[in-house]
Amino acid sequence: MFVDALLLQLGYNATLVAIGATLLGIAAGSTGTFLFLRKRALVSDAISHATLPGVCLAFMVMVWLGGDGRNLVGLLLGSAISAWIGLLCLNWLVQHTRLAEDAAIGAVLSVFFGFGVVLLTVIQTMGSGRQAGLESFLLGSTAGMLWADAMVIAVGGAVAVAMIVLLRRPMTLVAFDPDYALARGLPVARIDLAMMGLVMAVTVVGLKIVGLILIVALLIIPPVTARFWTERSDVVVLLAGLVGGFSGFVGAAISASAPNLPTGPIIVLVSFGCFVMSLLLAPGRGALAALLRHLRFQKRVHLRQGLLALAQGQPIYEALTLRLLRRAGLVRPDGVATELGRARAAKALRDERRWQAVRSDRDHEAAAALYDGLRDIETVLTRDQIAEVDRGIGGPKGVPA
Template sequence: MIGELLPILLLQGGYNTTIVCIGAAMLGAASGMAGSFALLRKRAMVSDAISHATLPGVCLGFIAALWFIGAGRSLPFILAGAALSAMAGVVLVDLVRRSDRLGEDSAIAVVLSTFYGLGMVLLSYIQTLPTAGQAGLEGMLLGATAGMLRFEAEMIAIAALVLLVVTILLFKELGLVCFDPEFARAGGWPVRLLDLLIMSLVTGVVVIGLKTVGLVLIVALLVIPPAAALYWSRRLAPMVFTAALIAAAGAYVGAAISASAPDLPTGPVIVLTLAALFVFSLLFAPKRGLVVAMIALVRHRMTIAERQGLLALATRRSVSQPLSRVLLLRRGWMDAAGNATTGGLSQARLVQRDQALWDRYLLDYPEDAFACREWSMRFIEEVLPGDLVAELDRRTVEASLRTGGV
């Protein structure tokens, strides 16, 4: 399988496979962008309703093609039907959502199940028809690129490219709605129309992706990449382009893996590739990833423990906290019996003086001290300006003289 995967990834896997992979990458890029806007508008799951709502259209397109050209398995007919019934689904979700008795989640579930149910009824009708070629419809559920015709692969790639270009051209308008809908409304932008536009782009992704990813799983291509991208950036343009990159990479690699071996349906492989990218982002993103957060947390705990241990040494109390003991022992500031070494004692005095200054800071400038995230985490000279530290030092000495004098 690996031996076959490499040439496909390098676009040496034959004309059809190459077009399928490139088409998948462009579909991914478009869906990463459209999905980002949908996620930022908190309407990511509407895409689940949209994708399931394509099924009756797929069936009606099949039946129409059967009437007009005599063969049901015609991609243009099927995709046109899918687009029409998906748009009907979008409008219905919007209508149900606007009645205040139900939330958008219910609207999504209602449209999803009703449309899909209608699709099931139509499918059972198609199965009673005396024509062959119904296998093409089952590929729409989970994506099947294996038996794709050359013209189908080209059509999907071109449609995905068009969708990608349209999304890039509309970037500013769509970004405005996501970034600040109130501002956009006040500025005279037709927010509802732009929302509808976002959902139309999502519909475009769903329809074009039917053959590649399949209608059950296409929602993943729209939701997972933007969710992963949020770990890499919270600014609009970088986030949207990161999502496009992740989705394109996932779809490209997924389509290639699927083409490298039999029994690997394209949709599930793409979704699992995307899921792996999401988990990677969740764990290893530089600023918001879990690993970085865990390391920061451990460092924080260690700093506090070390400081408390040193303060205990300075006042000749025993170091009780286990973590503090370990840290002080390892630094050589404390011997096994729990007594301070010479180096430890001088370090403890430094920290003791530093803590006194931090305490003074807290007493005299409580608001600033509370706002200061590094309060008592580093030496005060490293955080506050020199003249302020000198002033705190003077006041500390004064205060100790005063208490000493009484």
């Protein structure tokens, strides 16, 4: 069943949903990257919740004009307008009051959403409202998806991606260093507004599949997932698009493979799965890599400290240090240093003396800056320089150089 779904073999509706969800995921992931880089991820939550009153009002207006209240383009247009008003309210609050952005987001989000819920209730009491099914915009609903709906998503997603390609440089510059962007004469406020406009567009076209409550996940999870794998912002955009598209496709396939599985939430869960995998497994920034790095470092520190203690004839109490020294064949099981252990200990002590000399010598400032208690002095100074340091501290005593 699931394989059939992956291969788009589950019929017309499932295929439409899968294609639509993939395109939506790509657009949302790459758009969301700029929100994430600009550190305004939560603004998208305010925008998406602000779509609800627009959806309801559009429905009421269309019914009032005697048309079909469920016309998707009309509903999306309404949602776009109210989302835009919400965004402008948010910007106004941040710029003209002392309210911080998080508080302003909370205010806009709750007021618009509350108003929307009130309107939903009003629509329930309308004669033609009962079958409207506007609640499906809260969490998305793909059951009755039409060719036209898929086209709306495809066109909206394509426009968003094209705009990202066009605006990627100014948006990156503004996200990284807004003061510098201003100094170069970039219209920073308008670029920010354009970025939010893109987010709004993605939100609006995503209402049908994912719904307004969960769209924020599709905007934010892909970029934070992608961030684990690269140190380049352009690659983050690309990977986030891929993660979003992958989540959309696989999520749609999973939900099509079994009855009564909601599409939007499954897509979000798939992208969350990608996030957890990246969090754990990514090299460099991943949690496991960090743990391994820490353990390796800890081992080096303990070995070094153990050797210095051996050289100075001090007792070693720390169990981990003793275990590491034993495993490296530097001490016997009873804690007495082996031949190799004594030699290594003497070298460690001598290197420490050399470092002391280097660090108190202004001529070696650059080398001294690299001292961390662990680095081998041979990696910092040349043989000749070490020889000179040794002359300064009286040369090695009874140890082969």
